[in-house]
Amino acid sequence: MALLRRRAVAVTPCKWTIRAVHPAQQGIAPCAVAFLLLASLLAAARFAAPARAADEPLHIEYTLVLPPDRSPRVDVIVTLRAADAGGVSAQMTLPEGVTPTDLWSPDGSAAVALLFDRVVLVESTGSAGASVAYSVRLRSGGVNPAGLPAAPYASLHGGDFVYLAGRDTLLSPSAGQPYSAVAAVQAPPGWHVFVPGAGLAASGEPVPFDSAETVLVVAGALAVEQRTAAGGALTVVAVGDAPWDVRETAQSLAALSASLAQRGFTELMAPLTFLQLRYPGPLRLNPLVSGFVAAGDTIVHWVGSGTADWWRKYAARDLVRWLVERTVKTAPDAAWFSAGLPEYVGLLLLYEAGYISGDDLYQALQTLHATGLHYSGPDWPSLVLAGVAAPRSHSAQRVLEFRAPLVAFLLDAEIRSASAGAKSVVDLWLDAARWQRQQPNTPFFTSSLLALAADYADLTSFAADFLFGSRIPPVNFDAVYRRWAGVR
Numbered sequence: 001m002a003l004l005r006r007r008a009v010a011v012t013p014c015k016w017t018i019r020a021v022h023p024a025q026q027g028i029a030p031c032a033v034a035f036l037l038l039a040s041l042l043a044a045a046r047f048a049a050p051a052r053a054a055d056e057p058l059h060i061e062y063t064l065v066l067p068p069d070r071s072p073r074v075d076v077i078v079t080l081r082a083a084d085a086g087g088v089s090a091q092m093t094l095p096e097g098v099t100p101t102d103l104w105s106p107d108g109s110a111a112v113a114l115l116f117d118r119v120v121l122v123e124s125t126g127s128a129g130a131s132v133a134y135s136v137r138l139r140s141g142g143v144n145p146a147g148l149p150a151a152p153y154a155s156l157h158g159g160d161f162v163y164l165a166g167r168d169t170l171l172s173p174s175a176g177q178p179y180s181a182v183a184a185v186q187a188p189p190g191w192h193v194f195v196p197g198a199g200l201a202a203s204g205e206p207v208p209f210d211s212a213e214t215v216l217v218v219a220g221a222l223a224v225e226q227r228t229a230a231g232g233a234l235t236v237v238a239v240g241d242a243p244w245d246v247r248e249t250a251q252s253l254a255a256l257s258a259s260l261a262q263r264g265f266t267e268l269m270a271p272l273t274f275l276q277l278r279y280p281g282p283l284r285l286n287p288l289v290s291g292f293v294a295a296g297d298t299i300v301h302w303v304g305s306g307t308a309d310w311w312r313k314y315a316a317r318d319l320v321r322w323l324v325e326r327t328v329k330t331a332p333d334a335a336w337f338s339a340g341l342p343e344y345v346g347l348l349l350l351y352e353a354g355y356i357s358g359d360d361l362y363q364a365l366q367t368l369h370a371t372g373l374h375y376s377g378p379d380w381p382s383l384v385l386a387g388v389a390a391p392r393s394h395s396a397q398r399v400l401e402f403r404a405p406l407v408a409f410l411l412d413a414e415i416r417s418a419s420a421g422a423k424s425v426v427d428l429w430l431d432a433a434r435w436q437r438q439q440p441n442t443p444f445f446t447s448s449l450l451a452l453a454a455d456y457a458d459l460t461s462f463a464a465d466f467l468f469g470s471r472i473p474p475v476n477f478d479a480v481y482r483r484w485a486g487v488r
Contacts, residue, residue, distance in 0.1 A: 057083045058090055058179040061206070062170060065186045066219060072140040072157035074164065077106065078171045080122060081129040088124040091115065091174040095136065095167065102134045103171075119174055136169050138162065142281045145302055146290030152300040153214065158280045161191075161220025161240045172212035182206040185217055192222045194237050196273040196298040200224060214295035218275060225250035230261035231269025240278035244308040249276065252312050255353040256319055262352075264430050268327050268437075273298045274315070289314040293322045312355055316346035327433035331443040335387030336467065340404030343368065344412070345426060362481065365409060369477045372406025375399050376472045383407060384446055384468050407466050410473055411459075413484035418457035421487035428453050 058080060065075040080088045088110075094100070100114045110130035113121045124130035138157040139145070145163070148154040153167040164185075166172070173179050185193045187203045194200050195217050198207045209215040223238040223246040234253055238246040253274060260269065279286055279302055286304035291314050294300050299318050303311060321342035330338050347368070351361045375398050381389065383404060386396035412425035431452050432444055444452075446467055450459050465471040474480050 056178075058088070058173060058177060059083065060173070060179055060181040060212070062181065062183040062212075063186065064164065064169070064183060064217070066162055066188055066191070068188050070159075070188055072138040073135055074138060074155075074162070074169060075133065075135045076169060076171070077131060077133045079129050079131045080110075080124075087127050088122065088130045090122050090177060092120055092122050092171050093174050094118040094120060094171060095169055097168065098134055098136060098171075103132045104134070105131060106133045107131055132171065134171070140280070142283065144279070144283055145277075146279075146292075151290075152216070152292035152294045156280065158220070158240050158278065161218060161222075161277070163239070163277055164217040164219070166209075166212045166215040166217075170212040170215070180208070181210075181212060181215075182208050183215065183217065185219055187219045190221070191219050193217065193219045194222055194224065196275065196294075197296045199235070211295065216275070216294060216296075216298060216300070218277070227251065227254040229254045229257040229269075229272070230266045231257070232271035234272050234274070236274045236276065238276045242276055242278065243303065243305055244311065246276070248308050249274075249311065249315070252308070252353075252355070253315060253319065255355075256312075256316050256349045259349045259352045260319075260323065263426055265323065265327075265433070268433050269323065270297050270326070272319075272322065275300045276311075277302050279304045291315075291318040291321075293318065293325055297322070297326070309355070312350065313346070316349045317342045318346075320345045320349065324429065328429065328436055329440075329443045331445045332388045332390075333384045334444050334446045334449055335400060336383035336404045336407060336446075337444070337449060339387075339400040340406075340408035340411075341425070341429060343405035344408040345429075348426070365481060366477050368405050368409060369473075369480065372403045373473060373475065375403045376406075376470065378470055380470055382468055382470045383466070406473060409484070410466060410480065411462065413480060413487075414459065414462050415453060415457045416487040417483060423453075423456045427456075 061079040061081070063077040067073055067075070080090055082088050100112065100120055103112050103120070105111070109125055109128065110132050111123050111125055112132060115121050122130050122132060136155070138155050140157040140159070143156065145151060145154060145156045150167060153165040155165045155168050156163045183195070184204050184206045185201065187193050191203070192200060193203060195207045195209065195215070198209065201207045218237065218239050220239055223242065224235065225246045226233055226235045227250050228234070234250065234257060236246055236250040236253060257269070275298065277300065278284055284304050287306045287310065288304065289306070289311055290302040292300045299322055301311070301314065301318070324338050324341050328338065347361060347364050350356045351358070356364070380399050380403070381396055383399060386399040389396040408425060415423050415425055415428065428449070432449060435452065436444070446463065450463055453459055466473065
């Protein structure tokens with residue numbers, strides 16, 4: 001354990017080797033033994049009688065300084081304050097890449113001690129708050145932000161903008177510590193700051209947020225459009241030279257949201273933020289759109305080239321994914337439900353909103369059918385087994401990604417046929433969402449989803465073939481399509 005203050009801290013250098021013998025037998029320097037003993041006593045005193053109970057609220061003020069020269073770095077100052085304005089003692093977790101030796105107290109108000117792994121103890125040296133500071137070097141260049149394991153909670157310097165995620169930039173309270181937090185971003189001249197859930201903020205303006213782990217911040221030359229939609233405001237933020245008009249994309253999202261509202265989802269929706277971020281460097285030529293549903297009712301899209309029509313397909317899918325995750329909690333064996341609905345229902349929304357024609361819908365469903373067939377049959381796990389696989393194998397992931405949308409289409413045809421067109425898979429989703437509001441902590445299993453549809457469709461044979469089993473779906477797409485279209 002070492003105290004880490006850059007002001008008036010002096011440690012006598014000692015050299016020793018740690019082995020499983022008594023220090024006196026190994027000849028360890030006396031100052032080392034004394035230091036280790038003192039450190040142990042200090043740790044024991046801190047754990048036995050902490051200056052502040054872990055359940056007492058803590059207030060945290062973050063100041064994030066982006067250099068005026070726009071270099072790929074963020075300087076962070078963290079000020080901890082107790083609710084009663086007394087002294088502070090708090091266990092904090094270091095963001096990945098920051099070490100205890102990177103921390104220092106700019107005003108001498110804090111002492112920092114390493115407890116274990118990436119957890120440090122921050123204590124005020126007086127009766128007021130405690131301030132510590134450190135710097136984080138941001139990823140830049142040709143890094144693909146969508147391919148990082150921590151995405152969308154992986155920060156990036158995009159040249160003409162900065163995307164900050166609290167998970168890898170902010171010193172955060174350890175689990176169980178209640179706290180409130182604000183962040184003030186000091187941006188270079190000409191840049192704007194946006195925080196999902198809070199909106200645009202002036203440079204240096206404190207913005208409250210709920211979680212240091214999931215907060216997102218964008219800064220740069222931003223284009224912001226807002227529309228009134230079902231559930232509240234729908235905000236689109238284009239960051240970094242978007243390849244299309246942000247006003248057109250905002251209007252598209254409002255129309256897709258209206259289609260969901262017409263199907264009965266108005267009461268289940270909420271204000272939503274869409275972040276459109278441009279891939280950095282040569283990745284901007286990439287036509288693929290990588291989408292993520294983040295905390296705080298936020299959807300993050302990394303985009304490259306392409307048209308608004310191309311982007312809209314991904315937007316519809318991720319809008320449905322956001323709402324499915326928001327409204328239905330599925331157990332692992334029912335992962336097929338939340339995996340399959342977004343791709344399939346997204347196509348229905350595009351058609352209903354007038355963005356694709358009947359021929360376009362036919363071709364899109366045909367592609368969905370052909371792709372799903374490739375991942376069907378006895379060589380692949382069933383959808384139920386794919387969901388419960390832990391860790392999830394490559395084959396299980398492919399089945400959920402590509403066969404589940406096809407089965408959602410087939411399930412829709414089955415429900416429509418059984419109910420003479422009165423019900424659909426979207427009605428099953430809506431019924432599940434309304435039931436979930438009454439039982440928010442109870443997840444849906446495959447069996448409970450099937451039971452929910454029992455009033456209008458007997459899905460026993462369907463489930464045995466396509467959910468619990470790996471039967472190859474009908475290969476004649478036109479026959480499936482005619483059955484589905486005939487009861488729409």
